[in-house]
Amino acid sequence: MKNNRGFYQLLRLTIVLLLWIGGSLQAYAHEGEHDGSSETGKLPKLAKCRIVTADRLFDGFELHEGWGVLLKKEKVAQIGPMVELKRRCARKDLLGEATILPGFIESHAHITFQNVPKITVLRNGITTVQDTGGPLLPPSGGEGQLRLLSAGPILQAPGGYPLNVFGGEGGLDKIGYPVASAAEAENAVQQLSDGGAAAIKIALEPGGEPGAPWMMPHGENPVPAAPWAMLSQDIVNAIVVKAHALNKRVIVHAGEDTGFERALNAGIDEFAHMPCAAIRPELLQQAANTPGLIFVTTIDTLSSCVKDGMGVHSNTAQLAAKIAECETATPGQCAGLLYGSEIGHDNVPWGINGEEMHLMLHLTGGQSIDFADVLNVFKAVTSKAGEHLGDPLLGTLLPNAPADLIAVKGNPFERFKLLENPDLVISGGRVIVNHFEE
Ligand SMILES: [Zn+2]
Structure with a gap:
């Protein structure tokens, strides 16, 4: 009897406790519903x-x-x-x-690779990201969750960037995907496209730029000695032809002249960054005069990329001036700039980056900044970015x-x-x- 009473008391206590936990969970779920703070809970x-x-x-x-x-x-x-x-x-x-x-639209992020909480990005004003480099995911979000358009892993030379810096194996669910020939590259582009890639990203990075984030150690791995292996011109050309046949843009990571020139020659669609090292003026001119070619800024995160006063800032200012000249001479037949802050890097906010907009305005606005320049920065993070992503209503x-x-x-x-x-x-x-x- 005594034991039984103890048992029933324990049972009652357990039920009360379970009800209390249930109630708390419900309240928590309700809270998530109200302020959107739950990552996976109900919308x-x-x-x-x-x-x-x-x-x-x-x-x-x-x-x-x-x-x-x-x-x-x-x-x-x-x-x-x-x-x-x-x-x-x-x-x-x-x-x-x-x-x-x-x-706002973030055109250069690493949400998946860096495990950035999507809700953090959304709560800080970014409703769409282009995830450029990391595990491939089909397009998702837009209904109360961050809209994510993935480029998947970066196509790279065997032994080259980014896997040489970040370490690990390559593959569709990794940061890099090495390809050794044009045939392998075409096959990889097909796999990425089949898996829902919004665009194809490649790396043309020989290493060695002073101050570049990729020249700094990542985790345990020491930075390998430059020059690093790069995709050949033939392989890059094959990637661009295949990607365009599948109606996919090609985004390139290029940090200096060699990769920059190779990308331009192949007819890529988008530079993922302003290059880190100073680019030769004639190459910047060629780029400025390429209709529809896009430069994603990421100036803030690359602010350490300056040598003898040249680098990411001077590239941006020169390119913007050449684009402005081009627009005067042949309107609508020139390159353009889009906002990107590289969410996932630890030196930028994981949401809208006011400093990136500030740098864009002051480096691209020329001698006298007026309200039209300010509007251009806002368009580069909204309507222009949506149009470039293939949805003219987005942004x-x-x-x-x-x-x-x-x-x-x-x-x-x-x-x-x-x-x-x-x-x-x-x-x-x-x-x-x-x-x-x-
Ligand atoms: Zn990046």
């Missing part, structure tokens, strides 16, 4: 419609005063002056002295665009830094952050 609710208005609205192209946006489920339905929108939906967020912008608030938007208190066109801690983040119509309700 925040999707409202049928929602109007968000503020003193300023940037639609990806222009800045409007006193405009708002009408969201219907996971899409943008309409933007315009508040009076035109106000009767279209009962649910209204009137933000007042604040600025609404499209969700905009045009009708039918995904309902990805952010808002900040104040005016980020005067203070980029405000963007690093957005007060409202909506991904695919779902509220991830809302400091306006606090």
Whole structure:
């Protein structure tokens, strides 16, 4: 009897404890639902419609005063002056002295390879990333989670970068994928494409640039002596032809003249960085005059790439000046710049990087910086980036665009830094952050 009573008491205690744990878990799950803080939990609710208005609205192209946006489920339905929108939906967020912008696009990240929490990136204003180098994943996200477009592993020469620095084996789920011939390279491009790669990335990196992040030790591995093995011109040409036949862009990591020239000769589509070492002016000229060629900036993370006052900053300034000249002579037939900060590196924020925008503005704005230069920086991280990724609505608030938007208190066109801690983040119509309700 005595033992039995003890048993029932223990049972009762256990049940109470289990109920309490269950309740706490539920409360925790509910919290995750409300503020989007759970990485794998249920997504925040999707409202049928929602109007968000503020003193300023940037639609990806222009800045409007006193405009708002009408969201219907996971899409943008309409933007315009508040009076035109106000009767279209009962649910209204009137933000007042604040600025609404499209969700930002990070064109150079290593989310998967560096295990960056996607929710951290999303909460800090980036709603889409191009994951350039790391395990291959099919496209995902956009419905309350970070939209991730993967390039998968970097095609590289056997023994070359990046595996020589990061160590380990190569493969589809690794940082590098070595190819020894044009046939092997074409086969790799096919596998990447079949696995859902948004673009194909290659490395043309012989090493040796002073101050480059890849010249610093990663973990246990000492940095191997330069020069490092590089893909030959024939192999790079074969990669570009194959990738273009499969409708994939080719992104290149190049840090100096040899790789830069090889990439240009092959007709690649995108430089993943401003090169680290000083590039010969005639090569920068050739690049500036290549229609549609894109340079992703990543200036902030490469700020140690300067030798005798030359390097990433001077490359950026010279290239921007040559692009401006080209645009004057032959509009629309020139290279362009996109924002990229290299999320995953430990010297940049894992969200919007105000310093990257600041460097872009001051290095590309020329002698007299005006509001058009500021707008260009904002376009490079929104509408221009979306168009380059193949979705002209991404990074905009045009009708039918995904309902990805952010808002900040104040005016980020005067203070980029405000963007690093957005007060409202909506991904695919779902509220991830809302400091306006606090
Ligand atoms: Zn990178």
